Amino acid sequence: MRKLSASVWKEILLVLHDKVGLLLMYLMPLLLVFIITIVQNSAFQIVNENKLTVLISNQDKGSLGDSLVKALVHSGSFDIKRNNSLVEASVKRRTIDEDAMLGIYIPANFSERLGDNADNISKLMLEQMGVIEKAPKVSPKKQEIAIYFDPVVQENFRISVLNGIQAITNGIENEEMVSKLFQEMGYDSIPANIRQAIINRETKLKTANASLSTVAELIPNSSQHNVPAWSIFAMFFMVISLGGNIVKERLSGSFLRLQTIPTAFALTLVSKFLVYLFVALSQLLLLFLMGIYIFPHIGLPQLAMPNAFLPFLVVTLLSAVSAISYAVLVGTYAKTQEQANGFGAISIIIFAAIGGIWVPNFIMPDYMQTIGNISPLKWCLEGYYTLFLKNGAWSELMGTISFLFLFTVICQLLIFIRLRIQNYI
C-alpha cells in the first residue's frame, strides 16, 4: 500500500508540475465548450428567434406579388427591405451591399403567369368533372421568382428558407386556382364561408421531442449537445499529457530503473491510471458545473443533468477508463514524445470527426457512419446523448457499455503485449 501511495503521490506531483498539460486538460476544454456552445446557440437563435433581412424588388404588375410580400411579412421570419426600383441584376448586387441574407426579385408578369396557370388548371378540372366540354390546350408558363443568397449563408439554412418561401407561394397558387375555379362557375370570387374553411383547414403541427422515458423531458439545446460532446473530446485529449508522460519516463531511463527494483511494474501503471482517472472525472465535473451554474448567467441554456444517475456514472467511468487506456496504449507504442503527441492528437481529432463530435453522425454518408463505429468517442457520445437528450437508461446503453468495455480490454491487452515484449512485465 505504501508503494502504491508513493507512486500515486509521484504521479500527482508530475501532473501538477506539467503546467502545459494542465492547461490542455482543464483550460482548453472549458474554453472549447464555452466558445462552441455560444457559437451554436447564436446560430440556433438566428434561425429561431431573429428575423432574416430580405431585400425585395417587386416588379409585378398584378396583385399576387404584393400578396407574396404580405405573406412573407405575416410569417414573422423576415425583416423586409423593399426597393422596387431595382432590376434583377441590381438585386443580385445590392443583397450584399445592404447586408441582406437574401434578395428576392418578383418579375413583372408574376401575377399574369400565375393567373394563367391557375386558370388553365381550373379549366382542366372543370372539363374532367364535365362542367365544360373542352378546355383550351395551353402549355403551362414557366414561373420564376429569382432568389439571391448572401454567399456566406450555409446550404442547410438556404434549404430551410427556400422551403418557407415555397410554402407561401404554394398557398398563393392554390388560392388563385380555387378562385379561378369559382369564377369559371360564375362567381365573382371565392364565397366567404369557403375562403374561411380553406384558411381553417391548415394542418397544425404539434411538435415534441421523442423520449425514451416518461419522466421530466430534457430540452435539446446547444448546452445539452455541446457540454457532453466536448467533455468527451477533452477527456480523450489527455493522450497528449499521459501518452507523452509515459514516453518521457521510458526514454529518460526511469522505467529502466523500475525494472531493477523489486516492485511490480504494474504498480506504476496502476498509479498513473488512478491519477488520470481523477483528472478525467474532475474535467467532466468542471465542465458540467460550468454548464449548470455559469451558462445561465451568460445567456446560454442551462445544462440539465440526466435523470438516470447510475447509468450516467457507469458511462462516465467507462468513457474515462477508455480514454486512459488509449492514452497509455499510445504512450507505450510511441518511440518518441513527438510521436506520442502528434499521433495521439491527430488520432483523437479523427476519432472525434468520425464519431460525430463535430457534425452529427447521422448526416454522414453510410460508409462514414460504418467507419465511425470504430471510434470510442462515438460510443461515449452515443451514451451521453442517450442520457442527456433521450432520457434513456440501462437497456438503451448496452451498445455503448459493450463497445467501451471491449475497447478497454483490447487496449489493455495490446499494452500488456508491448510491455511483455520489452521485458517490463
Add this chain to the structure above:
Amino acid sequence: MQETLLHVSKVYKSYHKSTTPSLDGVDFTIARGEIVGIFGPNGAGKTTLISILCSILDPTLGSVTYYLDGEKSPREIRSKLGFVPQDFSFFPELTANQNLEYFGSLYDIKRADLAQKIDDLLQKVGLSHVKNSKVSTFSGGMKRRLNLIISLLHDPVILFLDEPTVGVDVQSKIAIMNLLQELNRQGTTIIYTSHHLKEAEEFCNQIILIDHGKMIACNTLANLLATHQVTNLEDLILKLTGTVLRD
C-alpha cells in the same frame, strides 16, 4: 579463498533483428567484495551484459546465478541489487528529496529510516543544500551524483554502474569515486563500465574485456598487463581489440 557472489554461465543473447549475437558464451565468476570493470569497444556487448546481470534482460541461453544469503526469488535478489544507469533515470520536475522518497518507498524502506538515509547520502555527495530544489535546475555533475545515490538507498550488496562518471567535472568525479570506494570498503561488490581508463586502472581489481559479444579476457589488471606485455589498460584494450573504428 574468496566467497563467490555471482556466476555467469555460458550466457548467450541474440536480438530478433540482429544477425550476430550481442553476447556469445560469456562465462565468469565474481567474488564478494570485488570491484570489477567491464570494458570493450562500443557495441561490444557491455550494456547487454549489465542488463542481464541486473535482470532487466533475460539471456537467450545460459544462466546467471547469485549466491546471496537466503534470497532465492527474482524479487528477493533484485532487492539486493543496485543499478545506476548511464542516463539520468529520475524525474527532473521533482525535487531531489521527492525523487529519493519515491524510489526509496519502492524499496519498502521504513519512512523514518528512509528520511535518515536520504540525509546521509545527500550529505555524502554534497547535495544537502539542494535537497528541496527541482532537479531540473541541477548541473550535470549534481544530476550524476543524484543518479548514483538513488541506487544506494536500500544498501545493495552488489552495485552495477554504467558509466557513472561520464560528462562530469573533476570535483564530481572525485566525490563519486570516493563514495564508491567507501561502499566497497563496507562490503559492497561493484561492477561497472567506463571509458575513463585511468580511473578504472586505479579503481578496479578485476578486469573483464568483451569484444563482439565474446569475453576475451578476465583477470586482475596486473596479471593481464603481465600476460600481454603492456603497461596500461588502454594499451591492453587496443592490443586485444585492435584499432579499427567501431559503429
